[in-house]
Amino acid sequence: MTDMKDTELWTPDPTRKITPPVQYPPEDGRFIRGNDLSPVAVCVVLKWPEDDIPEGIERLVRVGVETGAALAGTLQTENIGIEKMICDLVANPNIRYLIVCGPESPGHSTGQAILALSANGVDDKSRIIGSEAPTPYLYNIPPEAIERFRRQIRVIDLLNEGEPKLVRDAVWSCYQEKPTKFKEYELFDPGAFPAEPICSTITWKVRQPWYAPRNSQEQAAVDKAHALMEKIRRKTAQKKAQSSADPEDNIRS
Numbered sequence: 001m002t003d004m005k006d007t008e009l010w011t012p013d014p015t016r017k018i019t020p021p022v023q024y025p026p027e028d029g030r031f032i033r034g035n036d037l038s039p040v041a042v043c044v045v046l047k048w049p050e051d052d053i054p055e056g057i058e059r060l061v062r063v064g065v066e067t068g069a070a071l072a073g074t075l076q077t078e079n080i081g082i083e084k085m086i087c088d089l090v091a092n093p094n095i096r097y098l099i100v101c102g103p104e105s106p107g108h109s110t111g112q113a114i115l116a117l118s119a120n121g122v123d124d125k126s127r128i129i130g131s132e133a134p135t136p137y138l139y140n141i142p143p144e145a146i147e148r149f150r151r152q153i154r155v156i157d158l159l160n161e162g163e164p165k166l167v168r169d170a171v172w173s174c175y176q177e178k179p180t181k182f183k184e185y186e187l188f189d190p191g192a193f194p195a196e197p198i199c200s201t202i203t204w205k206v207r208q209p210w211y212a213p214r215n216s217q218e219q220a221a222v223d224k225a226h227a228l229m230e231k232i233r234r235k236t237a238q239k240k241a242q243s244s245a246d247p248e249d250n251i252r253s
Contacts, residue, residue, distance in 0.1 A: 006151065009190065014039075014177050016191030017094055023199040025088035029081075031073025034065035039189045040097040040174035041089060042072035042167060043114070045159065047105035050076075056162065057102060063164045067171040070095050076105065078113040078133035083141045083202045090148045091200075093193040097174045101158035101167055109133040111159040118155040122146060135227055140202040152193040156185060 017037045025033065030050070042064030044057055057074060064072030070092060075081045089095050104111045113133040120129035122143075128136035138146060156170055173182040175189045 009151070009193065010154075011190060012177060012179065012188045013191035014175070014189035016194075018192045018197075020092045020094070021197050021199055024091040024197065025071065026091050026199050026201050027084040027087045029073055029084055029088070031071050031088075032061060032065045033071060034069050036070060036092065037094050038068050038070040038175060039094060039191075040069050040099060040171050041095050042069045042099045042101065042171065043085065044072070044074045044102040044162075045100065045105055045111045046074040046076045047103055047107070059164060060102060060162055060167055063167050064099070064171055067168045068175055069099075069171050074102075075110055075114075076108065078108045078110045078128070078131065078136045079138065080140070080202065081110065082113060082117065082128075082136075083138050086138075086141060086145055086149045087200055087202065089153055090145050090198040093152065093195065093197055094191075096153060096190050096193065097156055097187070098153050099156045099158055099167065099170050099174075101170075102160075102162050104160055107134075109136075115155060115157060115159070117146075118150060118153070121150060135230075142198075142200060145198050145200055148193075148195070148198050152195075156182075156187075 020036050024036070025031075030046075042061070044060045044064075046053065046057065048054065048057070053074065061072045061074060071088060075085055089098065098114070100111050100114050102111075109132045113128050113131040113136045116130040116132075116136070117128045117138075122138055123129055126138050128138065156174075158166060158170060170182055170187075173180045173185075173187040176187065177189065179186045179188045181187075
């Protein structure tokens with residue numbers, strides 16, 4: 001990790017670029033690879049099953065890449081989906097912005113989870129601080145990848161917006177040589193993040209590749225299991241606290 005001050009990381013320097021490592025992007029997903037030297041990626045939140053993606057959502061992905069994004073794709077879940085996205089972003093230091101757009105997923109609150117992660121990070125249980133999502137846990141990537149994401153990437157909030165022209169203007173603004181006004185943001189190309197790429201994959205997929213969710217139904221089952229485990233942990237902690245507070249109950253039991 002670099003010791004440069006964050007303010008020094010965000011000055012125009014469009015000539016500072018690197019060639020991404022051969023492993024980039026390390027995770028697969030529903031995305032299109034564009035210009036590897038681009039400073040911006042586009043994330044379109046997906047609330048539909050993968051076999052029923054509207055044409056308008058696919059168009060937003062295409063617009064992102066056609067306008068010059070390094071990566072553009074859809075994202076459905078607030079845990080494994082975000083983990084895979086982080087792996088791909090921090091593997092390319094040229095990417096400095098993430099445009100989050102499209103309608104929010106009412107079941108996963110994926111877009112809000114990304115915004116919360118950028119602003120707050122994760123707690124000691126790997127839960128995204130301030131997330132409204134049901135299971136916003138990032139168990140499967142190293143902490144340094146999460147911290148790199150937060151320092152390397154600025155999130156541009158276009159959540160619940162999806163006009164192609166808006167996405168096109170946002171992408172265009174990100175690779176300008178001089179600061180350019182876009183909505184409430186001042187955007188420009190700051191050049192590559194001054195540290196080595198982090199090339200990692202989600203660890204549980206390496207340990208248990210047969211368990212990787214293949215569709216939204218399997219992902220929902222994983223989310224349900226995480227929620228159940230968290231509920232069990234809370235109940236166990238409550239029972240231990242009650243037992244410690246009432247020694248007579250311990251004797252009677």
